[in-house]
Amino acid sequence: MSIVPTLATLPLFAALTDRELEELARHARTTTLRPGETLFEEGDPPDAIYVVLRGDVRLSCAGPDDTRVVVGHLGTGGVFGEMGVLDRAPRSAAADSPGGAVLLAVDGDVFGALVDEGHPAAWWILRHVRRDLADRFRAVDSRLDAVFEGEADPPSPTGPLWGLLRRST
Numbered sequence: 001m002s003i004v005p006t007l008a009t010l011p012l013f014a015a016l017t018d019r020e021l022e023e024l025a026r027h028a029r030t031t032t033l034r035p036g037e038t039l040f041e042e043g044d045p046p047d048a049i050y051v052v053l054r055g056d057v058r059l060s061c062a063g064p065d066d067t068r069v070v071v072g073h074l075g076t077g078g079v080f081g082e083m084g085v086l087d088r089a090p091r092s093a094a095a096d097s098p099g100g101a102v103l104l105a106v107d108g109d110v111f112g113a114l115v116d117e118g119h120p121a122a123w124w125i126l127r128h129v130r131r132d133l134a135d136r137f138r139a140v141d142s143r144l145d146a147v148f149e150g151e152a153d154p155p156s157p158t159g160p161l162w163g164l165l166r167r168s169t
Contacts, residue, residue: 003030003104006053010077012128016120024121027114028106033057033097044091046084049125052076055101059093059154068094081127085111 004021007013015023030053033039039050042061050057052074059072059080071093074080085090085108106114106125114122 003028003053007104010051010053012051012077012079012124013121015124020120024114025108028104028109031105033101033102033103035098035100036096036166037100038094038096039103040081040091040095042091042094046081046088046091046108048081048107049079049085050081050095050106051104051125052078052080053102053104055097056094056099057097057101057103059095061093072076079125079128079132082125084108084130 002022007016007021007025008018013024016024031039031050033055039057040047054076056071057074057078057080059074060068060070063069072080080095083089083092088108101165111122111125115126126138
């Protein structure tokens with residue numbers, strides 16, 4: 001069964017031709033997560049970049065006292081796993097699916113080759129990643145502005161924002 005019709009429904013790939021979607025599908029695989037199943041853990045080596053075709057994915061980091069801090073929820077069309085593929089650093093968060101999901105997985109080396117070839121699908125994924133990273137930086141910047149202007153409490157030294165700031169130094 002071809003995943004091209006599913007890919008064509010995603011806004012991420014709306015500008016791609018059927019031929020370009022077929023090329024992407026040939027270089028990718030689908031992965032199905034059962035409800036509650038974990039795809040990867042924080043600290044795992046990066047293997048692929050993922051696009052949610054159906055279902056939901058939750059991203060979380062280790063918190064204090066063996067708790068998990070949810071840092072993101074993604075639905076259909078969401079892209080994740082990009083940071084590890086781009087910088088080859090260990091996964092910065094765990095990914096699981098509370099309700100089950102079907103994912104498109106593009107191996108990191110394959111994605112790099114698609115970028116080098118100038119494949120339109122790789123360009124659209126990178127464009128999405130660029131926009132998403134800018135949104136993340138703006139959110140952190142806004143939170144820090146509120147803290148420094150006294151409109152919000154500073155992050156707890158054991159909280160998720162503090163952990164993200166600690167990791168970035």
